[in-house]
Amino acid sequence: MHTVDDLSKVLKVLADPTRLTMLKQMQGGEQCACSFVDCFDISQPAISRHLKMMRQAGLLLERRDKQWIHYRLNETSPFYTIVVDLLDNIETVDASCDCETDCAI
Template structure:
């Protein structure tokens, strides 16, 4: 197996970004589910601008990508990012966050977008 080595500065930047519990949880969820900003507003009970700020930071390093679907923008982990193998090793150590999306489904807010 070919092992990817990343620069210390990039590793530190990514670890700093993922050091925020909200962003870490967002990336863990997005690793297996596409989501809209609105869903994260519901999950974390914070404002839409706050969630958008987290997304901006994650998009700036290319860890997250967005896709427009009709009037909504859905986010997902960019698995083609050169640092994804580094990030995925971290995500593999974390508990599944699917129950947060299941709660949204049960509340009827899973894809209730802005």
Template sequence: MKANYVKDAKIFKALCDVKRLHILELLQSGEKCACVLIEEMNMGQSSISYHMKVLCESGLVIGRQEGKWTHYRLNKEGREYAVKRLLELTTSTAENNIKCCK
């Protein structure tokens, strides 16, 4: 299996959850502390940690530690890679529509 598929699967896993999509929307306005996300999402710390782990592993979000809290922000490079791969995976490369059965 190509390494790209493993990385791609992490991206699409991150995007296939309603709560993670909401978190991405919250991060659009700028960096947020985990404590803010906990409050905004009305979730416990362990739930937020899980979702942020998935988002960070996908490359769509970057976290930085400050004291006991982690601050999260959207990752431009991760977004650009995700958009590029989505286009690559969903763009037909067929010259013509050849039928397999005659």
């Protein structure tokens, strides 16, 4: 159970098509930051800031491997089930964004 303020803050983070798409992709498993950069038509700093926002909201966990950083859904977030339930309402995202680096994903 959450407060109105807490929930609205999380919803603000979720209320963006780029971030929703990122989350949907992470629902399919860990994603390298570089794959988002390849996937979306926005700059790398913009991607980085979207990720930071979701991380700060506690929705993501990161794992560094060499120079690559892999992000995944934080299953221990108090909002995890809410996020997943929302993502389940989204039609499958076109995953035509193959990462072009050696990030091992």
